Amino acid sequence: MPELPEVETVRRGLAPALTNRVIREVMIRRRRLREAIPADFSRRVTGKKVQAVERRGKYLLLRLGTETCIIHLGMSGVLSLSALPPHHKHAHVGMLLDDERYLIYTDPRRFGLMTVTARPPAAHRLLAALGPEPLTAAFNHSYFRRRLAGKKMPIKTALMDSHLVAGVGNIYASESLHQAGVHPGTLAGRLSADDCRRLTAAIKTVLRQALRAGGSSMRDFIAADGSPGYFQTRWLVYDRAGQPCLNQCGAQVVQLRQSGRSSYYCPNCQPSPEMTGRG
């Protein structure tokens, strides 16, 4: 479950090692991921120099001059550097660099993706419809409120829509709602202006905190340098059903299911809208 902070942590870890490296050879051991790796992927990537490692939402972008390699880690994807070619059962792609190291893509659940585009990556179909980056000024409460207006889906579900805002996943959606004091079941279009303001701020704060902790969310997340990335942060509500709210309000964290996903909230700190006079 790499969300924005984890992907950004991977980017920061890999950028110094990959920038100015030339990809000498590409080894594809398994082509079928979320989408099949294109048949001409190896040809288009081999011999190219990595000019920059960028991120958009949860997508990593290896800028290769005329081409850009687009990588998504899905929920179990890991990028690592190795002295050995890919050999692990779920190591699907290896790229031999000109420093004799391999960039290895491992993804047991194969929800990830790897492709290449010659166009500006922002115009690629995977990125074109993404909402604003949550840590930029483009994502602000007036934008947020306008996009939520009239929506009848729960705010938790809306938060996870990458077309609304890019990079927020299941964990940080719950954490942001908790920090903002908004019940996850509140219909998106019924958030007050102040709710939108607090929630916008909470999303930014929660993501920045996780980023500072080095990316926190994956049970099976390994940072680019091989160290576990999740040990520093503790979530206030996520995965804490039945445990006391860490605001020490005396209530226990409640788990509910929304759109097939688990959500967690504190019934005291995040009162349901029916109880606030706004429902």
Add this chain to the structure above:
DNA sequence: CTTTAAACCTGGTCGC
């Protein structure tokens, strides 16, 4: 149009 559910996939856990 909006919203929801199913699909993809593997590995870990839980109950029997």
Add this chain to the structure above:
DNA sequence: TGCGACCAGGTTTAAA
């Protein structure tokens, strides 16, 4: 010990 049921997650596609 084994086995089935279920859960985790991001995103797209299909269905309602």
